[in-house]
Amino acid sequence: QTGSANTNPSDSADDEYITNVSIGTPAQVLPLDFDTGSSDLWVFSSETPKSSASGHVTYSPSKSSTAKKLSGASWSITYGDHSSSSGDVYTDKVTVGGFSVSSQAVESATKVSTQFVQDTVISGLLGLGFDVGNTVKPRAQKTWFSNAANSLAQPLFTADLKHQQTGSYNFGFIDTTLAKGPIGYTPADGSEGYWGFTATGYSVGGAKLNRNSITGIADTGTTLLLLDDDVVNAYYNNVESAQYDDSQQGVVFDCSEDLPSFSFGVGGTTITIPGSLINLTPVSDGSSTCFGGLQSSADIGINIFGDVALKAALVVFDLGNERLGWAQK
Numbered sequence: 001q002t003g004s005a006n007t008n009p010s011d012s013a014d015d016e017y018i019t020n021v022s023i024g025t026p027a028q029v030l031p032l033d034f035d036t037g038s039s040d041l042w043v044f045s046s047e048t049p050k051s052s053a054s055g056h057v058t059y060s061p062s063k064s065s066t067a068k069k070l071s072g073a074s075w076s077i078t079y080g081d082h083s084s085s086s087g088d089v090y091t092d093k094v095t096v097g098g099f100s101v102s103s104q105a106v107e108s109a110t111k112v113s114t115q116f117v118q119d120t121v122i123s124g125l126l127g128l129g130f131d132v133g134n135t136v137k138p139r140a141q142k143t144w145f146s147n148a149a150n151s152l153a154q155p156l157f158t159a160d161l162k163h164q165q166t167g168s169y170n171f172g173f174i175d176t177t178l179a180k181g182p183i184g185y186t187p188a189d190g191s192e193g194y195w196g197f198t199a200t201g202y203s204v205g206g207a208k209l210n211r212n213s214i215t216g217i218a219d220t221g222t223t224l225l226l227l228d229d230d231v232v233n234a235y236y237n238n239v240e241s242a243q244y245d246d247s248q249q250g251v252v253f254d255c256s257e258d259l260p261s262f263s264f265g266v267g268g269t270t271i272t273i274p275g276s277l278i279n280l281t282p283v284s285d286g287s288s289t290c291f292g293g294l295q296s297s298a299d300i301g302i303n304i305f306g307d308v309a310l311k312a313a314l315v316v317f318d319l320g321n322e323r324l325g326w327a328q329k
């Protein structure tokens, strides 16, 4: 068995990617942010304060004949961007891309932070990280993918995110026609709940890859490519108008700049991010100053290959073999 779901950028800056998920009986369809960087499936619900839920599609367990309260269970999560949510837990049927898990932990939000309240295009997150990262207490719950894995044709999923176009999350199979180059595989470290891996080197503007390894995570739920300062500086030293903008909290440059590409080596292959994908968006509507898609990870303490990097590749999240596959597209 397999599943295949379309995913769409939420706005003109590809800030996040929205995938529709069916929950309960009859189906309640919610737009969720699929996040390989976390391991909770949580939703805005009938239990979310009305003022916070305004404008959001919500899940009502009382309207689902297959919903069951998970007695005594609660959850609470804080993300790298300092957003947060918490609440209680139900189990219900959850269908993604035509594949159903009959009893999935659906974490109902009784509290959500301002960033989520304001982001009305999503109704929650579907974590695709490792189960060790799940926050439900007293007993951690499995992710949708973990519950599905044993019934899927292969225990893996792929992410094909695109700039301003519809992409896909495929479960149980690899559609190699989505890629232009070979898939390079490298071991994945799931011990922290993330999909951790090591890139063997990098280069700017088509130069030869150096041998400075970069250890980080493949994170569909983070917009940017966040790397060490020495890498960020090596890149923007090639961008004449680049400067750190305190108010924007990042590197900005003239939108008219012809940005160099950024490449990294992984699993014996090379992934090249075209400069166009690193010109993320004007700092404000109509501005001729643009915000960089590559920024520093110094304040986070972990390197994050977020959507800016993932948009250049077909990425295979292979749980069965504990490995990540990257193919140029």
Ligand SMILES: NCc1ccc(-c2ccco2)nc1
Binding pocket: 016, 033, 035, 037, 038, 079, 080, 081, 083, 115, 116, 119, 125, 221, 222
């Ligand atoms: N990296 C996980 C994640 C995803 C989305 C969000 C978010 C906050 C406000 C709107 O969206 N925060 C964290």
